[in-house]
Amino acid sequence: MVLKEGTNQFKLKEYLDEYLDTYEVPNMFRFQFIQNYLNGYSNRVIDSQIAQFYKEYGVLDERADMYKAFVNIIKHNHPDLSDMTILDVCGGMVPQLGRELAKEAKHVMVVDRNMVYKNNPDNLEPIKMRIESYKDLPKADMVVGLLPCEATQHIIDYSVCNKKDFVIALCGCWHKLDISKKIADKMILMQEPGDTTATKNIKYAAIRLQEEPELGDLIAYDSPYQFPEEVIGNKRR
Numbered sequence: 001m002v003l004k005e006g007t008n009q010f011k012l013k014e015y016l017d018e019y020l021d022t023y024e025v026p027n028m029f030r031f032q033f034i035q036n037y038l039n040g041y042s043n044r045v046i047d048s049q050i051a052q053f054y055k056e057y058g059v060l061d062e063r064a065d066m067y068k069a070f071v072n073i074i075k076h077n078h079p080d081l082s083d084m085t086i087l088d089v090c091g092g093m094v095p096q097l098g099r100e101l102a103k104e105a106k107h108v109m110v111v112d113r114n115m116v117y118k119n120n121p122d123n124l125e126p127i128k129m130r131i132e133s134y135k136d137l138p139k140a141d142m143v144v145g146l147l148p149c150e151a152t153q154h155i156i157d158y159s160v161c162n163k164k165d166f167v168i169a170l171c172g173c174w175h176k177l178d179i180s181k182k183i184a185d186k187m188i189l190m191q192e193p194g195d196t197t198a199t200k201n202i203k204y205a206a207i208r209l210q211e212e213p214e215l216g217d218l219i220a221y222d223s224p225y226q227f228p229e230e231v232i233g234n235k236r237r
Helices: 009-022 027-039 048-056 066-077 096-102 151-162 181-190 197-211
Strands: 085-089 107-111 124-127 142-146 165-169 217-221 231-235
Touching: 048 066, 048 096, 066 096, 066 142, 066 165, 066 217, 066 231, 085 096, 085 151, 096 107, 096 124, 096 142, 142 151, 151 165
Parallel strands: 085 107, 085 142, 107 124, 142 165
Antiparallel strands: 165 231, 217 231
């Protein structure tokens, strides 16, 4: 179950109604949130926007906490984050991943155009902005993204141009990436029968990193949480 056992759905809806007003959630999201709260979930893969609210009220089952799981993935090859400034791209309205990272890192910046500013730790810097290019992103030691959609392109470009490590839980938006004809032609040669959106994402990232070999090796992480697609990253040599 996604919700903790014993959670009262009726009470949860009361919380949700209050929360939507408190956080001034845009009307475009209200119907989605309310319907999902009323209907509940029967599987572990849930929308990250909805999960933010479950976690805020402490009703998210530990086994479905994608935020803690993603931090554990990041720490797999970066075990000590204590001296690092981490940039979380498209961190959501309620920056739950950023809050989890702030428990480990010196400084965390979370960029999202729908960011809210309540209940965040002192070492978390919320940045409310629309990302048009990787050049818009502030400087950090590492850049991460949890289901960042079209910002996947910006994260990879940021790491290539700034020689930084990244970790991304891919959402499957491969078709939104701006792939040059040179890279696309390479990818056609690499594709095999049965290729999925996720493997295309990985191959795309691998090609980009091969063009900047000092960034290190591409890593496909084993995930303790059932993310929709692969989790990829790099490790500088």
